[in-house]
Structures are given as structure tokens and as C-alpha cells.
Amino acid sequence: MLNKKTLDKYHPRHDAAYQLIDDDGKPQSKTWKPSMTDEQILNSYRDLLFERTADLMAVSYQRQGRMYTYPPNIGQEAIHIASGLVIREQDWLVPAFRELGAWLAKGVSLREIFLYFKGNEDGSRFEKANRVLPVSVPIASQLVHASGLGYAINYHKEKDTAVFAYVGDGGTSEGDFHEALNFAAVWNAPVVFVVQNNQFAISVPLKMQTKSINLAIKGEAYGIPSLLVDGNDIFAMHEALSYARQQAVEGHGPFLIEARTYRVGAHTTSDDPSKYRSKEEEELWAKKDPLKRLKGYIAHAQLDPLKDEEELIAGYKRQIDSEFEAAENHPEYKVEDVFSYMYHEMPDELKRQKNNYENYLRGAK
């Protein structure tokens, strides 16, 4: 279990990732007990499988020309599913753009996600999700929002509430990463920063991004307890996130987790990773696949034979297809959708521009 002592042992300066199961899913220690119940473990496996299936299908919809640019999640799902387990209804989720499983756990619908990546702002309405910010495209800029949300939690004296904010390895080079960490620390804001270190910022490898020993060490400079975690080990991620949340809501301020993982897919569907990385490297990381490791653990612990997996996937595919069809059948984008959401009340100048355009459309018919 994580505590002050283990945190010292895993101080980022040692550059040793916190890990609980090996590449085959076998526990590292005989005395270790997971922080998740058996039911949570099995549900997590299904959620992970669902995320992977949805993600692969999203890529295929894009390839079919039915969706625009999409950033695949494959390989990083353990971080997302563990986050989904730890983040509560009252907590804020501040995403970057590669946290599919966490969004779903928070109540964002797959239909909305598809709609967003098909190019419609309606996909960011998140109608049934509480306290989830929209996708943030400018790298790391969302993190300072998290610090402000944390200030507001303290200001409103909200009990048992935290902010979970996500960024990639490349994002740690941005000024906003540093400003956000500093503000959250100075304000003692209950923010859990999660750096998904998937080794690449599009094509740029981590060693071109930083000279630091790892990314977790950057948190320490701001006085933020920070932990390097095996991001493909869902048990380690669950423990780390739970501990971080507890620290935050108990008034100890922010926490930073570097989740070391690998972006198995492309940066987005517009990218071709074969240009900048080797097959050998990809094969090395394939051995650490989070789904495979969790499956290994379940077999090892004899929790469930998971015999119905193919049937399960077939059911998921039907569900995902129907969500995608719902996104495809979304009402047409209207002229008023361009103008109506810029201000609480539409300024005369916007009304004029809208009217002029509508008059043109009427005349053109």
C-alpha cells in the first residue's frame, strides 16, 4: 500500500516506477492484496475491453471516411479505467484528449464522443456527465483551469472533492504545465495531475522533450508529492490515484502521477508512427499491454475464466455501432448553431451578420 514510507522509497529521483503486477499479470509480492474488489477487477477488465473495442472501431470509422481526425487510446487504457474507478461524481475531470475510458466512466456518452470527432460542438455538451470539461486541444492549457477549479473547491469549502487533470509527456514542456503546478501548490488546491507519458509527442520522443530523469521529478520542484507509476498496471494506477485523491481531499494539496505507458497507436489518424519508431520498440511494449496483464492477473487469481469474451466483444460492437449511428443521425448543423452560443445574448453585430447570411441563403435558393 502507498503511504509516506513507500512514497519515499519511490521518490522520483530513484526513477523506479511503482508496479504491482509483472508483464504476465502475476503479483510482484506474495503478500500483496489489490486495492480493488474482485467485482471491480472483473468490471475493469470489461471496461478496458470496451474502451479498446470502441477505440479500434473509432479508427475504422475514420478510415471509412465517416469521422474526421481521431486520437487513438490503445495501450493507455489502464490509466483511464483506473481513473474512472477513483473519480467520483462530485470530482472534476479535466481531460486533454486521450482519456476515453475516464470520460465514459464519468457519464460522457460514446455518441457524444463520436459526434465531437465527426466535427460537431454538440459532442461537447456532455448532457449526462457532471463536471467534465471538454476536450482541450492546445497542449497543457487545460491544466491551469484545473488549478482554478481547485481554488473554487477550497473557496466553496466543498467536502470530499478533487480535480483530476490530464496531460501528455510533451505537455510537460509547455509553460502552462509549470504555471498550473505552481498555482495549485501555492493555493493548496485539491488537484491530481496525471501525466500520461506515452513516450511520444506526435513524433518527438521523450529524450528530445526533457533532460529530467523523469517527468514526476518536475512535480517535486513545485513542492508537490509526485509518483512515477507503471501506467500499464491497473492495480498500481488504482492505488496511486486513490492515494492521490485522498491526500487532495484531506487538505494536503495537489499530487502528481507520471503514468509511464506507450502510445501503441498513432498520435491521431493523420499520423504514421512507422516513420519515427522501430518495430522492436513496439514489440517490447506489446509485452506490457495493460489488457493482457489484467487478463493474466484474473487467470492467476482464478477470479473468472472469462469464457464469454467473444460474445462480450460482439455485444460491445453492436452497442458501439448503434452509438455511432446515433451520432450520424444527429440533426443537421444549422446557421443558428454557428452564432447562438458565442454570448449569453446575441450582440446586434452578430445578429446582423447572421441575418445577412440567411438572406443570402434565401436568395440563393
Next chain:
Amino acid sequence: MKVMTLVQAINDALDIKLKEDKEVVVYGEDVGVEGGVFRVTEGLQVKHGVARVFDSPLAESGIAGSALGMAISGMKPVIEMQFDGFSYPAFNQILSHISRFRNRTRGKFTVPLVIRIPYGGGINALEHHSESPEAYFGHTPGLKVVIPSTPYDAKGLLISAIEDPDPVIFMEPKRIYRAIKQEVPAEAYRIPLGKAKVLQAGQDISVIAYGAMIREAQKASAMLKSKGHSVELIDLRSIWPIDRETIAKSVRKTGRALVVTEAPQSYGPAAEIISVINEEAFLSLEAPPRRLTGFDTVIPLPMGEKHYMISPERIAAEIERLISY
């Protein structure tokens, strides 16, 4: 009624809103203990406490971005960019998020915050302390840009800005922070955003300006009185939304227009105002509308500033040129 400077009127508006609304917080660099480098927030921390009026770390992007986080959680932050030239590090937050969050989330999250920026030259300051960046903000969809020229307007406009459900850039002409004193009501009052004010009715020419240029235009107008020239002076008060009607009505009447801004010329607010005139009053024009603006140069350091700053004499010369066109 109390006689106040612009600084005092802004301080009064902040004080009133801090008292009225527990969700209002005021923060930025040196705004707490010191009361701001211009003393605009003086005394507010003692009155309202360190959780509501405070010094933040020195990072403008962090200040602006964290304010967005507060605003979407129901708070109403009023943040300060210490100087015009220091607002640039916050551009990404202002242009990419603060102005867009309502649209991006189809109205689910709104960003009711105010960014106060002391702006403009004429105070013998260092580089980056004398800029007029209002065009950048006026060009950014989703923002409102407000610029008072008097203590009375400053108080009424700032109260409206804080109560506005959308982000407002509130630019304070620092050169006249203490130059003008005016009677200001003690109680709260509101001046609608996006509405210009005809400061002085006239027949021969419309002079359209805002901020510190108003005082210069008033001086120019007074200089021309003896020559029998009657100037209609419009204080725009909001760069965006822009009050087309007031501009159009005035120029249709006078047939001549001069726009005065301290900001550089190209792609600036004066170009926008002249477009409005051309679109709305073309057939009433007796002369091509003209603009008198800052040069398309960096505003010079204090020794050279006199060449850049627009004097009443230059305004008067332009008015005469237009009247005799």
C-alpha cells in the same frame, strides 16, 4: 455623490461588487497587500479578506486560466493584468479558452469573468508598459471589450462587466487614472456594455474616440470653438460590441468623421469604425472619413513618446482639414 478619480471609481465598483456578491474575487500580481501598482485595489484585501482579494504567483497565463476554472465553478473572478504588455502571455488562455468555452460546450459552461488591463502610453514608463492592445481583443470572437474615459463611466461599466454572464476585457486608460475628477454616486449603478455616448453634440464633424483620447479630443474641440467649428464627440466606451447606431446617426448628421485612437493604425479599431461609417453613412459623407492613430511602430520609450502620442493640436488640425475638404 463623491468626487472621485478613475482609480477611486474602479476601486469603488470592486468594493461594491465584493460586498454584494460572495462569488466575486479579485486577484493578480501585487493586487493584495500592495493594492496594485496603481493602487486600484488599495484597501480591498483588508476589507474583504485574503481569500477574496489576493496576490497570485507571477504568471499571466496561470492567472487567466485559473480564473476560467473559477468562473465555470460559479465564481466571478476579476483579475488584473498588471500592464498592457504583460497581457500577451495570457493570450492563449484568453483567445483559446476564455472567449470560447461557452461556444465549445454549447452553453453548458460559461465564463463570467473580468480581465482588467491598465493600458496606453503617456506615463513615461518602461517598454511593455504603454501599449494599446485592444484590437487583439476586439478581434477575438466571444469577448466584450470595454474602455471607460471618465470616473462615472468607469464605475457603471465595471459593475455591468462584473455582472455580465460573458468574459469582459476591461481596459483602463492609465494615463488619466488620476487626471480627471468627477462626481460619482455612492450607490451601485450600471451602464450598458456596447453603448456609445454622445459627449457633446455638434454639427460640422463627428469625432469618435475612447479612453485617454477623449480628453485630447475635448481639448481639440475647445480650441476650434473660436473658429466656429462645431464638433460632435462620441465616446465609444465599448470596442466590442460596437455601437453602430450611434456612430451612423451622428455621421449621417454631420457628414464628416474623424476617428482617433492611440493604438497603431493598421487593422486597428479605427479601421473597424470607418468601415461602419462607410457601410451605414456613405451617402451622407461630405469628405472621406479619416483616422488619426498611433503609428505602425513600437510606441517609443519616454524620450520619443511625444512624437507618438496624439496631441489636441494634431486632432484639431485633422478636424480642420476634414471640414475644409
